[in-house]
Amino acid sequence: MANPVSSLIDSAVRATAPVVDGITDDQxxxxxxxxxxxxxALLNHLFHIVTNFQKLAAREPADLATVAEYLDEGDWRSRFREEGARLAKAWAAPGAEEGISPAMGLPQRSLAAMVLGDLLVHGWDLARATGQEYTPDTATVEEVAPELEKIVPMGRNAGVFGEAVPAPAGATRFERLLGDxxxxxxxxxx
Structure with a gap:
């Protein structure tokens, strides 16, 4: 990734936040x-990822296994934007993108790709589920996709991703990533 991870995260949050804002309680x-x-459950998962990857950026311990109920705490729609801004800020800290994560044993850049993948893919999931449009920034997708493509097999082996679904002819890079x-x-x- 040539651009700073924090700017890519900011872009992904800006694409996903309007979808979160548009989710009604009855949905x-x-x-x-x-x-x-x-x-x-998907909103709780996304909140969980966004808050814990703030800790991983700072090389602090994170609990990725126990997902809390994040929607019980006040205005969760506004809080998603706030947590997204904190996530981008955490990854903007000097050295956040460098080295190996002590918590996960993976390169920090791989962790950044993971959280970006969650924001982009789950942003689409939520939009699809609630009848909204979702248009991530093309430049962000183009920059992140090669990193995500590297970690998809690891995610599939861990049961995080399902089997690949072939994208239709003429699919965009993002649609191919969704299929992957x-x-x-x-x-x-x-």
């Missing part, structure tokens, strides 16, 4: 393209 129990997650992570770009909640 929280609806299905998503992410198997096993309804909208509320097990998403059917034609999915709808009905």
């Amino acid at each position: 929280l129990t609806g299905p998503t393209p992410c198997a096993g997650f309804d909208v509320q 992570t097990g998403r059917d770009t034609g999915w709808s909640p009905s």
